[in-house]
Amino acid sequence: MVATAEANVRQAGAQIDIHGVSHWFDVPAGPLQVLDDIDLTVKPGEFVALLGPSGCGKSTLLRLVAGLEPATAGRITQDGAPITRPDPSRIVVFQDPTLYPWRSVWDNVALGLQARGVLKAQRGRVDEALKLVGLTDFAKAFPHQLSGGMAQRVALARALVNDPQLLVLDEPLGKLDSLTRIAMQSELVNLWQRAGFSALLVTHDVEEALFLANRVIVLSDRPARIAAELVVDLPYPRHRGHARLAELRHEALRHLGLDATW
Amino acid sequence: MSAVIDRVLEAPQAPGHWRRPGIEKAAPAAVFARPAEGFWRTGALASAGWIALGLLTVYWPNKAVGFSDWAYTDEFGIAAIAIGALLLLVALLGTRAGRVARTLRPAGPWLVALPVLFAIWEIATAKLALLPTPFFAPPQSLIETYIDDWRRLGESLAHSARLLAHGFVLGALAGFLTGVTIGWSRIAGYWVHPVLRFVGPVPASALLPLAFFFFPSSYAAAVFLIALATGFPVAVLTWSGVAGVNRNYYDVARTMGASERFLVLRVAIPAALPQVFVGLFMGLGAAFSVLVTAEMMGVKAGLGFYLSWAQGWASYSNMYAALIVMALLCSGLITLLFKVRDRVLSWQKGTVKW
Numbered sequence: 001m002v003a004t005a006e007a008n009v010r011q012a013g014a015q016i017d018i019h020g021v022s023h024w025f026d027v028p029a030g031p032l033q034v035l036d037d038i039d040l041t042v043k044p045g046e047f048v049a050l051l052g053p054s055g056c057g058k059s060t061l062l063r064l065v066a067g068l069e070p071a072t073a074g075r076i077t078q079d080g081a082p083i084t085r086p087d088p089s090r091i092v093v094f095q096d097p098t099l100y101p102w103r104s105v106w107d108n109v110a111l112g113l114q115a116r117g118v119l120k121a122q123r124g125r126v127d128e129a130l131k132l133v134g135l136t137d138f139a140k141a142f143p144h145q146l147s148g149g150m151a152q153r154v155a156l157a158r159a160l161v162n163d164p165q166l167l168v169l170d171e172p173l174g175k176l177d178s179l180t181r182i183a184m185q186s187e188l189v190n191l192w193q194r195a196g197f198s199a200l201l202v203t204h205d206v207e208e209a210l211f212l213a214n215r216v217i218v219l220s221d222r223p224a225r226i227a228a229e230l231v232v233d234l235p236y237p238r239h240r241g242h243a244r245l246a247e248l249r250h251e252a253l254r255h256l257g258l259d260a261t262w
Numbered sequence: 263m264s265a266v267i268d269r270v271l272e273a274p275q276a277p278g279h280w281r282r283p284g285i286e287k288a289a290p291a292a293v294f295a296r297p298a299e300g301f302w303r304t305g306a307l308a309s310a311g312w313i314a315l316g317l318l319t320v321y322w323p324n325k326a327v328g329f330s331d332w333a334y335t336d337e338f339g340i341a342a343i344a345i346g347a348l349l350l351l352v353a354l355l356g357t358r359a360g361r362v363a364r365t366l367r368p369a370g371p372w373l374v375a376l377p378v379l380f381a382i383w384e385i386a387t388a389k390l391a392l393l394p395t396p397f398f399a400p401p402q403s404l405i406e407t408y409i410d411d412w413r414r415l416g417e418s419l420a421h422s423a424r425l426l427a428h429g430f431v432l433g434a435l436a437g438f439l440t441g442v443t444i445g446w447s448r449i450a451g452y453w454v455h456p457v458l459r460f461v462g463p464v465p466a467s468a469l470l471p472l473a474f475f476f477f478p479s480s481y482a483a484a485v486f487l488i489a490l491a492t493g494f495p496v497a498v499l500t501w502s503g504v505a506g507v508n509r510n511y512y513d514v515a516r517t518m519g520a521s522e523r524f525l526v527l528r529v530a531i532p533a534a535l536p537q538v539f540v541g542l543f544m545g546l547g548a549a550f551s552v553l554v555t556a557e558m559m560g561v562k563a564g565l566g567f568y569l570s571w572a573q574g575w576a577s578y579s580n581m582y583a584a585l586i587v588m589a590l591l592c593s594g595l596i597t598l599l600f601k602v603r604d605r606v607l608s609w610q611k612g613t614v615k616w
Contacts, residue, residue: 007609066513066517068513068517068518070518085515086513086516086517086518086519087519088517088518088519090517091517091518092513092514092517094510094513096510097510098511098513098514099511099609100511100529100532100533101609102532102533102535102607102609102610103609104609111514111515111518112519113527114524114528115518115519115520115524116518116519116541117520142609144609144610158514162518169570212440
C-alpha cells in the first residue's frame with residue numbers, strides 16, 4: 001500500500017541525465033573552464049545535492065540544467081529529451097527570493113500561471129500553494145514587509161504552484177539565519193515528499209546536503225568535477241544527531257580537503 | 263511546522279500596518295498640533311494676527327506716490343479681518359469644529375506667520391512706500407489685477423496648460439517608449455543611444471529659433487520643444503531603469519514559461535517605474551522652463567506671454583499676479599505627479615516625499 005502510493009508520487013518527478021558536460025566562461029583573460037566532464041543522473045523523485053566549495057561552478061551547472069544557458073560541451077536531457085531552453089517543468093529557486101517588490105505575495109506566487117496565461121482558470125492553485133507554505137494570511141502583503149524566511153517560503157510557493165517535475169534549488173537557504181534555516185530544511189523535506197518532484201540542490205553546507213538529499217555529489221574546486229558520491233541511506237524524517245550523518249559528514253569533509261578540521 | 267517558523271521569524275505586523283505602506287505623509291507640522299483640547303491657542307493667535315493686518319490696512323492711510331491711490335485697499339483689509347474672524351470661530355470651537363479644525367491645526371504656525379509677512383509687505387509698499395513704486399506692488403494691487411484682468415489671466419493659464427499638456431504628454435510617451443526600446447533591444451540601443459547623448463543635453467530653449475523656423479506654427483514648435491525637454495530625462499531614466507533590472511527577475515520569469523512580451527510588460531516596465539517617475543519629475547521641471555521661454559519668445563499667448571506683455575507695459579502688479587498663477591500651476595502639477603506616483607508605487611517604501 002505504502003509502496004504503491006510512493007510509486008504514484010514518484011511519477012511526478014523528472015529524470016535528468018547529464019552526460020559529459022563541460023563549460024567555459026568567456027572572461028577577458030580568455031576562456032575559463034568551470035565544469036569538467038560532469039556525468040550525473042537524477043532519478044525520478046530523487047533528491048540530489050551538489051556540494052562544493054564556493055565559486056566552484058555548481059550554480060553554473062544548475063543554470064545549464066534549468067536551460068537558462070547552453071552547455072559548451074556535453075548533453076543534458078530531461079526524460080530523454082534534450083534541454084535547450086527554460087521550461088516550467090523545471091523551476092529554479094534562487095539564493096535570493098527574487099520576489100517582485102511591486103507585486104503582493106499572492107501576485108508573486110501567481111507569476112508562473114500568469115506567464116503561461118492560465119491564471120484565470122487556476123486561481124485556486126495560488127491559494128493552495130500559499131497554504132502549503134503557511135502564508136495564507138500574508139497574501140496581500142508586499143515583499144518588503146516579509147522577513148527573510150517568509151520571503152523564501154513565498155519563493156518556494158511560487159515554484160510549487162507550477163507543479164514542477166524538477167525543483168532546482170540554488171542555495172535557497174543560504175542567506176537565512178541558522179534557526180530559520182533548520183526549520184526550512186524540514187519544511188523542504190515535507191514539501192518534496194508530498195509533491196514527489198525530483199530535486200537538485202546546490203549548497204556549501206555539508207549538514208544541509210546530508211540532511212536533505214538521497215545522494216550527495218561532492219564537487220572539486222574549479223573547474224568542478226565529481227570528486228565523490230555519497231549515498232545517504234537514511235529514511236526521512238532524519239535526525240540531525242544521527243551517528244550515520246556524522247560519519248558521512250566526516251567523509252564529505254575529507255573529499256573537500258578539510259580533513260584537518262575534523 | 264509553520265507555527266515554529268512563525269515563532270522563529272519576526273512577529274507578523276498588524277494587518278492595518280501593511281495595507282498602504284509608503285504613502286503615509288510624514289507631517290513635521292504635526293509636532294505643533296496638540297491632540298484633543300478644547301481651545302486652539304495657535305488659532306487664536308493667528309486670528310489676532312489677521313485682524314491686526316486688516317485694521318492696519320484699513321486705518322493706516324496709504325502714502326500718496328504721485329498717482330491715484332491703490333484700489334481695493336479696504337477690500338483687502340476687510341478680507342483679512344474676515345479670515346481672522348473665521349479663525350477665531352474655529353479656535354473657539356476647538357475640537358468641535360471637526361474636519362475643518364483637523365485640517366487647519368497642522369497649518370497653525372503658518373497661519374500666524376502669513377499675516378506678519380503680509381503686514382511687512384503692506385507697510386513697505388502701500389503705507390511707507392519704502393520700495394520704489396512701479397516695481398513693487400502692495401498685496402491689494404494683486405486683488406485689483408485678479409478682479410480686473412481675470413479673463414485674460416484665465417485665458418493665458420488655459421493656453422499654457424494646454425500647450426504644456428500637449429508637449430509633456432507627447433514627450434513623456436516618446437521618452438518612455440524610447441527608454442524601454444533602447445533598454446531592451448541591443449540594436450535600438452546602438453543607434454539611438456549616441457543620438458540621445460548628443461542631442462539630449464542641449465537645452466531645448468537653444469533650439470527655439472530653429473524650431474520656430476522649421477515648424478508651421480509657433481504652437482507646434484513649442485509643443486515639439488517641450489516634448490524634447492520632457493522626453494530626454496524620461497528616456498534616459500527609463501532606459502537606466504530597464505537596464506538596471508535585476509537579471510534574476512528575468513530568469514525567474516523565463517523558467518516559468520514567460521514570453522518576451524511578458525518580460526517587457528510585466529517585469530522590465532514595473533521594475534523600472536520608480537526610475538521612470540524620477541524622469542517624469544525632471545521632465546516636468548524642464549517642460550515648465552521651455553514653456554515659459556517659448557511663450558516669451560514666439561508663442562503669442564499663455565502665462566509667459568502675459569508676463570513679458572505686462573513687463574512691456576510696466577504693469578508690475580500684473581506680472582506678480584501672473585507669477586503667482588504660474589507658481590500655483592507648476593506646484594500643483596508636481597503635486598499631482600507625486601500623488602499619481604504614490605498610488606502607482608504604493609508597494610515601495612521610503613520614497614522621496616514632496
